[in-house]
Amino acid sequence: MLAACALLVSACKQHAAPPPNTYNNDTVAFFPVQDYLRAQIKSIDSVPYFMYRLTVTDDKKDSATITREQFNEATQVFTRFNIAEPAIKKYYSESVFGDQSTNSYTISYTTNNKDLPVQRIDVLLKPEDQKVKRIFITTMENRNDSSIVTRLGWKQNESCTINTSISHKGKNSNTQTTLVWNGQN
Template identity: 35%
Template structure:
């Protein structure tokens, strides 16, 4: 249904455009009108909400050796950790040129997903998925995949943010000698799961 409405809207725009008088000279427009969802604004809003709400915040760190450490954290450390998510924003006019946006509806999760991905392997941010609730259009989840290559290792960082509840940062490192390890940091302030 939504696809039909979008198709009808696009056809109407093309019809109106094609009916214009072609004898008028049109100056090229160099202004970038592509709009990417700003994950920085979303994360900043989440941080501000947490600053004004008295949620207890705790973290669980899963270490490569299989042990887990849990501790309470304050809002200052929370904001510092959350800045890693903000730094992944690609919505500015320079960065977004390297990314392609694809939107699709996932009936199994009742969500609309915006996917941003690049074919440029040298860029750290390889993909971002923003899942919106189909009925409310509020962000449910954000997933980010970042790859960092050093001369002696490659690190994949997976960021996952559950709106108004929790986030997870998972780092997987593969060294040139073949050694692998994974470390995960889970931060919770309102997630009952």
């Protein structure tokens, strides 16, 4: 009887999901993604840019000029999460490598914890001065019976992209919104 209980407990343990990895990175200074993006958004308010939005939902395209208020509301998604908070930081692994295909240094933050909304952040830095070229953020959320994957892209001093894919009961919907403020795209 005792052996059967031990076998049952052992079998249950084998089928339990493994706990998410944690990393001892208390002393690692993560790139200040949230602070950088907030500073970029704030600097846009100080220059009289012509701003517009390009939206593609499934196969339908639309474009429109936008106000600063609309821009600020749309870009809140970029500063919503902070992986450098001590309670969350331990679930992220940092890696840095030189990427010849993009001519940049890439700092990547990844997690295997599917309960965290931010799954990956990539910061691309210029090799000559280590200034930001681009930032990419991938988030994943489950709401009721829908799965939402958002891919965010920020191009320094030019534009940002919000690509949202929603899966709901076997149906997929994709929306890509690009906000341009420096007119170089």
